[in-house]
Amino acid sequence: MKVDLLQMVEYGGCSAKISPKLLEEILKYLPLPKDPNILVDIDTHDDAGVYRVNDQLALVLTTDFFPPVCSDPYEFGQIAAANSISDVYAMGGDPVLALNIMMFPAAKLPMEAYAEILKGGFDKATEAGVRIIGGHTIDDDPPKYGLAVVGYIHPEKIITNAGARAGDHLILTKPIGTGIIMAGQRLKMADEADIDEAKRLMKLLNKSGAEVMKKYKLKGATDVTGFGLAGHALKMAMASKVSIKIDMKKVPLIGNVYKLIDEGCIPGASFRNLDFVEEHLQTVSDLDYNLKMIAFDAQTSGGLLMSVPADIVQEVLSDLHSAGLSASTDIGIVIEKSDKFLFLGN
Amino acid sequence: MRIVDTKGQLCPEPLIATKRALKETAVGESFIVLTDNLTSFNNVSRFLRDNNTAYKFSEYGGIWTLTVTKVSGEMINSKAEEYYTPEVAHFEKGDFVIVFSSDKMGDGDESLGLLLIGNFIKALKDLDKLPAKIVFYNKGVKLVTNTSPVIENLKDLEKMGVELLCCATCVNHYKLESVVGAGTLSNMYAIADAMAKAGSVIKP
Numbered sequence: 001m002k003v004d005l006l007q008m009v010e011y012g013g014c015s016a017k018i019s020p021k022l023l024e025e026i027l028k029y030l031p032l033p034k035d036p037n038i039l040v041d042i043d044t045h046d047d048a049g050v051y052r053v054n055d056q057l058a059l060v061l062t063t064d065f066f067p068p069v070c071s072d073p074y075e076f077g078q079i080a081a082a083n084s085i086s087d088v089y090a091m092g093g094d095p096v097l098a099l100n101i102m103m104f105p106a107a108k109l110p111m112e113a114y115a116e117i118l119k120g121g122f123d124k125a126t127e128a129g130v131r132i133i134g135g136h137t138i139d140d141d142p143p144k145y146g147l148a149v150v151g152y153i154h155p156e157k158i159i160t161n162a163g164a165r166a167g168d169h170l171i172l173t174k175p176i177g178t179g180i181i182m183a184g185q186r187l188k189m190a191d192e193a194d195i196d197e198a199k200r201l202m203k204l205l206n207k208s209g210a211e212v213m214k215k216y217k218l219k220g221a222t223d224v225t226g227f228g229l230a231g232h233a234l235k236m237a238m239a240s241k242v243s244i245k246i247d248m249k250k251v252p253l254i255g256n257v258y259k260l261i262d263e264g265c266i267p268g269a270s271f272r273n274l275d276f277v278e279e280h281l282q283t284v285s286d287l288d289y290n291l292k293m294i295a296f297d298a299q300t301s302g303g304l305l306m307s308v309p310a311d312i313v314q315e316v317l318s319d320l321h322s323a324g325l326s327a328s329t330d331i332g333i334v335i336e337k338s339d340k341f342l343f344l345g346n
Numbered sequence: 347m348r349i350v351d352t353k354g355q356l357c358p359e360p361l362i363a364t365k366r367a368l369k370e371t372a373v374g375e376s377f378i379v380l381t382d383n384l385t386s387f388n389n390v391s392r393f394l395r396d397n398n399t400a401y402k403f404s405e406y407g408g409i410w411t412l413t414v415t416k417v418s419g420e421m422i423n424s425k426a427e428e429y430y431t432p433e434v435a436h437f438e439k440g441d442f443v444i445v446f447s448s449d450k451m452g453d454g455d456e457s458l459g460l461l462l463i464g465n466f467i468k469a470l471k472d473l474d475k476l477p478a479k480i481v482f483y484n485k486g487v488k489l490v491t492n493t494s495p496v497i498e499n500l501k502d503l504e505k506m507g508v509e510l511l512c513c514a515t516c517v518n519h520y521k522l523e524s525v526v527g528a529g530t531l532s533n534m535y536a537i538a539d540a541m542a543k544a545g546s547v548i549k550p
Contacts (some may be wrong), residue, residue: 089516112413183357183358187358187359187362189362263360263362263363263365263366264361264364264365264366264393265358265361265362266357266358266361266389266393267357267358268356268357268358268385268386268389271385271388271389271392274392289396289397317470321506322471322502322505322506323505324505
C-alpha cells in the first residue's frame with residue numbers, strides 16, 4: 001500500500017500552528033516561573049528556553065510537532081526532525097539529545113508508515129549529531145510527529161530575538177514559500193520542481209547557517225517558521241525594542257511561488273499571521289499585494305533570520321554562500337524603534 | 347449572474363476560485379461566491395477588502411453568499427510579470443574551464459609563483475560568473491591536497507557547484523592518493539571532454 005500522508009490533513013506543517021494572536025492571549029494567564037537560572041523564556045518570544053546549569057553550560061530546550069507536509073512518510077520524518085532541531089540552531093546552541101513525539105492513527109495507516117516516519121526522524125537527527133533516546137506515541141488521526149530537543153550552549157553566547165540592534169542588516173538564509181507550495185501541491189497547482197525544492201529546503205538543517213552566526217559572534221537571530229517572515233521579524237523587533245524594515249523585492253522565493261500566489265493560492269495560515277502582525281505593521285502604499293502576502297506565508301523548517309552588524313554583512317553573506325546556503329540574501333535593516341515595529345516595502 | 351460554488355472546499359480553494367472569477371468578469375459586473383466554511387469566508391472577504399473590490403454578503407444555515415462587483419479593471423496592484431523569475435541570489439556559472447598544470451603561476455621566483463596562484467584561486471569566487479569546471483593535471487594536482495594553502499578555497503568553489511577534475515594518473519604518479527582533499531579523480535577522456543566542450547579554456 002502506497003501511503004499518501006498529504007491526503008489526511010487540511011493544514012500541514014507549521015501552518016497548523018494555533019493562531020499567534022490566540023496564543024498570546026492565552027499565555028498571558030500562565031505565570032512564568034521565577035528562577036535566576038532561566039536565561040531565556042517565552043517573554044522574549046524566543047525559539048527555545050535556556051536554563052543555566054553552571055557558568056560554562058546552559059541547556060536549550062525546545063519542542064515542535066506537526067501534521068504531514070508531504071506524501072512520503074520517510075521524508076515527513078526528516079522534515080519534522082529538521083524543523084524541531086532548528087530552534088536550537090537559531091539560539092546558537094548545539095543540539096545533543098531528543099525524544100520522539102508521535103501521534104499515529106494505527107487503524108488507518110499501515111505500521112510501515114509509522115516505522116518510516118521514525119526512521120526519517122532518526123536519520124535527520126543523526127545528521128545533526130543528535131541522539132534520540134526515547135519518545136511517546138498516542139493513537140490519533142491525522143498523524144503528527146516531531147521532537148523534543150535538548151542542546152548545549154555557553155550561557156554567554158546565546159543568540160536571541162532580543163539581540164537585534166539599530167544599524168544591523170537582516171540576512172535570510174532560505175527562500176520563502178513552503179506554505180504556498182504545500183497548499184498548491186494539494187490542489188495540483190504547484191510545479192513538481194518547486195515541490196522538490198521546497199522539500200529539499202525543509203529537510204536542510206540550519207546547522208551550517210548557525211555555524212556562520214557563531215563564527216561572527218552574532219547576537220540576534222530567529223528561525224522563520226509558522227508565523228511567517230513578517231511574524232518572526234515582528235517578534236524580533238518587539239523583543240529587541242527596535243523597528244525592522246524589510247524590502248520584499250529582495251526576499252528570495254522558491255521557484256514559481258509568486259505565480260502561485262498570484263493565482264490566489266494564499267493559505268489560510270497567511271491570513272491568521274496577517275491578523276497577528278497587522279496592528280504593528282506599516283506597508284508602503286504601492287506594496288505589491290502578492291509580495292505582502294508572501295511575507296505572511298507560514299514556513300515549515302524555514303531559514304535563519306539573522307541580525308548582522310553592517311560592517312560584516314558581506315563577509316557573513318559570502319560565508320553563507322560558501323556553506324551551500326546559496327539563497328542567503330540581505331533583505332532589510334534594523335532601525336531605532338519607530339511608531340510601528342515592522343515596515344514592508346517594495 | 348455567475349455563481350462560484352465553493353461549498354465543501356477548504357482554503358485556499360475558495361480564494362483561488364474567487365480570484366479567477368474576478369479576472370474573468372468585466373468591470374461593473376457582479377458574481378456570487380458561495381462557501382460553507384467560516385475561515386474561507388473570512389479570508390475571501392479580507393482579500394476583497396484589501397484589493398478594493400466591492401462586495402455584499404449574507405449568511406443562512408451555515409452558507410455564506412458573497413456578491414462581488416468588479417469596480418476597476420486594474421484589479422490588483424501586483425506587477426506579476428516582474429516577479430515570475432524572482433531574483434534569487436545564486437551562483438551563475440560561465441562556460442569556461444580553468445586548467446592548472448602546475449602548482450605555481452608563471453615562470454620566475456618560486457615563492458612569487460605560489461603566492462600568485464593562491465591569489466588567483468581566491469579571486470575566482472568573486473568573478474561575475476564561476477568557471478564551469480576546473481581541471482588539475484601534472485603538478486597542478488598538488489593544489490587539491492590537504493596541505494595545499496588553497497584547499498579551503500577550492501572546497502568553497504566545489505560547494506558553490508564548480509566541478510573539480512583531478513587527473514588520476516598524476517595523483518598516482520606523485521603518490522598523493524591519500525591526501526587529495528577536494529574534487530573528483532578523473533581520466534583523460536573526462537578532462538579532454540571538459541576542455542573540448544568549453545567556450546574557452548583559461549590557463550593561468
